[in-house]
Amino acid sequence: DVCRNSSQVALPNGTCVSSGGGQEYSAGILKSGNASSVDLANSLSLYVASINSGNASSGGNSTVPISVIEQSLSKVDNISITLSSDSSFLIAQPLNHSSNDILSGARFQRGLNGSAVMISTENSSLNSNATAAAVISEQSLVNVKSLQMFIIDKPTMYENADNKTNKSLASSVVIGSVQLLTSASVPLNISLYFKISPEYQPNVSATYLCSFYDISNSCWNETGCTDALFNRALSRYECSCNHLTSFALIWLPQSQLGSYGRTMRVADIASLVFQSVSIVCFLIVIIHSVTVRATNPLLKFQVNYLLPLISSASTTILFIFFIALGMTVYTQTPSENETKCFLSSSVLMFFVYFFLIFMFCTKTSIGYFNYLRFVYLFPEPKLCQLYRLLTISFLVSITWVSFAAGFNANSSFSITQLYPYQLCWFTRDALYYFMTIPVCIFLLLNLFTIIFVSKHIIAHARNATSRHQSYERMKQCVIILLSSCVTQGIGWLFGPFISFVSPTGGDVLEWFFIIFNGLEGVWSIILYIIIRSQRMEEQKRVTAVVELTKTSSIGVSKGEKSSSKNGRRKNNAERENSGIVERYIGQESVRGFDSINEIVRIHRSIDGSFHNDQLRDGNTI
Template sequence: MDSILIAQPVNQGDNVIVLGASFRSGIGGEVINNLNKETITNSYLSTAAIINDQSLKDITSLNILIIDKPTTHENIDNSTNKTLASSVVVVTVQPSGSTSTSRNISLYFQILPDYQPTIEADYFCSFYDTINSIWNESLCTKPQYNQIFNRYECSCSHFTSFALVWLPKIPLTRYLNAQDIASLIFQSISILCFIVIIIHGLIIRICKPSVSIPARDLLPLISCAVTMILFIFYIALAMTVYTKTSSENQTSCFLSSSVLMFFTYFFLIFMFCVKTSIGYFNYLRFVYLFPPPSYRRLFIMLVISFFISITWVAFAAGFNSNSSFQITQLYPYKLCWFTRRVIYYFLTIPVGLFLLINIFIFIRVSQRIINHVLNATSRHQTYERMKRCVLILLLSCATQGIGWLFGPFLTFANEDTANVLGWFFIIFNGLEGLWMILLYIIIRSQRMDEQKRVVAARELTKSKESKSTSLTHKKSFEEDNEQEDRSITRDTEVKYRNTQKETSRSSDDLRDNSIRNSHVEDNTFTSYC
């Protein structure tokens, strides 16, 4: 039996809905419905086509033809050199009238023994383009290899003829491509910026301790420091995978790459936790002004962030210990990272959650700052710089969040989309160095302003003390002069009184002498008589 053809109504009654068909070489085909879907897809089938439930809403009849050995299709494409590797599935439907519902069909292909490539090949999930007479993979996803059932799985967004085709594999270059080089350069520049900031801060602290930045004022740079550690581990992971990948077909992460991958993942989650904690701290600081948040609260939030990150990574590592869960895989010469099937749980969801929280904080803090600018009677330079610092911190979290949200899509997007998203990922991550430099400049300027105010206050205090001392000396000098004048006056008065006394005494003596002389003369006269 080389093929199966089904032509049945979609609704079979008794809640049975026909979804598609499957075929197994040497055994035959089977109709797939909503009751046996899981059983069939978890079996070693050769080919299967299953239409999504939502795509069947406006369909009354489903027709599927599976050609197990499609010899007539082997040479229908002479333009692209694509070669058939599987059975061919032909799907047609009978719509009820409306065709507004989107189409989605899941396809499962095993490589047929007769079509097994003898060289390394790249596989494509394709439909036959009757207009151009070629196999075309547009509107179909890149096939993913299911190691358990030894088959390739993909999906397409239309109904026509499908098959798995292959082309000779173009060897992955051992040289880094433009995006890899740009990513390494941008992240290395950010790390160098951080090192320059540390060196500059240490030199200032040693040479000019009076103008050095206190550790308390450097708290906004904590998130940047965590990001730099993340970049270091990310570069180490990329270079380890690049240098130690043994084969282009290797899909299992080796030990060192797995260890570095989970360290990178830890610092990724920790980075977003730290940025969110600092954002929330500034939210309390600028929106809920009283009572002002203490730095002890920020420290507690950072500790909680650490435990959240380590717990999240512990869950991921625990699941990864069971290989059947297929948590991680090796992307040859690129990274050891999460598989497409689980990346939403371990990366997209937590990053999206942190991003939403920070967007809310960004909006609330921005509203508060705008209201302050509109209603402020005078501009305070320090407060202005503080606001810029907060906005840069929130922008840093936003760019990192958006960049890492784009990252998960790189594993399964088509080549053109992945190329665009890759550059977004690289540029947004590279902006971290710019945010860090701006933060340091703002903090440094704020510290210089504070130092200028301190110096001005000291000069003013000295000036006041000098004036006070001058007035004191002047008053003391005047008092001394007054005392000296009073002393001179007293001395003059004393001398004058003494002179008066001496003059009076001399007059008395003269009068006494005159009297005595008069008596003598009288006596003489008497004696002569």
């Protein structure tokens, strides 16, 4: 500005007038509706300079509505003009699409005024210390005839524009407008960059939102705009919107936050849904198992039948604490700029970490126990050995977590941080030591175990001579169990890499991680159905064998009563038949059951029934 007096402003012809006079002059042109593009551009710049001079008039004739400011900017077309001052920057320019370089936006830096942003200079312009900047994507400019951009450093006219909400202005205002070549609609994508203006710095804990001014409702609105993400390197907030109008960074007090600033990502919601479904599925299994045991004791399960479900239980507990951690951080994060975990989030974080390590230890222990069951059949491992393995898993987990908690107690290591509204978890540098390394070790151990166990189980089921339904169900159980192990393993194999791949690759791996781990509850339900069906089938076969034995023993007793000679002949015949029956029962039992304990129990029940029938028949004789 050429005027030496701070209370004066310069008209387009260079004449210095009072700020009140300049405001009234520019307001008259803007509200007239028939001014030229040049006059409109000069009046917009003059109006902002006048109301920021400190002697702005609030009279009706001197005040320009925000809607008129936006309409006036959209009418500055068919000319190429650039106006830069210490209070604003305006640029309007037709786009020559045959040129290798065209205008894509504008930037403003307090104290250094503004400048145009060309496609070729986007990186250097945006990686600078700009107070505010805006760039329209190259794809969105394909159908654009001319582009207008207006940045207001101190947008006084927007300060009290919203009387409906508690949102307050926090930055400069960027106004964008375009004229299209054709009527064809092309999606517009504008990237916005804002620094918090010192005069708008809140004195309370606040959440920042990327908003546009909704003229129809006279309030700030976030529709069509992404969350404002803080760039620590450049100390600014960044976002994008899918339309053009007046944009600014606004803030809302934490005490009145409500749902603002806490919008969950789709991936976060999907993760909670999948984990909740897994928890519900496991609870259904437990409730049904307890109900069956209470109503029909003959169908109760032994622990070795439920080995796959014991593995799922550890994962379910992990999911419960993970949801608790996520909800606690989501509801109690004091500010989106907060990076230090608060007490409750730290406690839950280490509970989650403990059950994470314990889950891997448990799966490894179950895998090793199955290895002993199906690879080294004799002697069959006892359940007390499984209990010892689970105890060792607990000790390993608590030791590992104690080691991590000890490091976290020393603030100089900084191994944890708060991810606002998401999680309290390890920092990127510490993640490799406390997540990637242990996960890879456990995955490697489980991979070898799965290979050996699955090889022997599948070979056993494939080479079976009998076609009992138990074999078919065992094959199904093997397939589901291996599917569970594979999906769980793949999920956690992708998990550690989410932290250091590209953003796009990280999003893809994150979805693999969510879906594969969320299938744990589905596998639990399917496994339980197969195990229960197999158990019922086995119980039917045991009952049938006992009934067959009783029938044979009754025939022997009746033969002895008829005559001794015929009795001796029938006894010989019965002994032969009994031997055949026992051999048949033994063969069928061995074919029908994998566990040697089941074979022993069947023979014991058969022998007991046969012995009782003999005593009863002897007493009768």
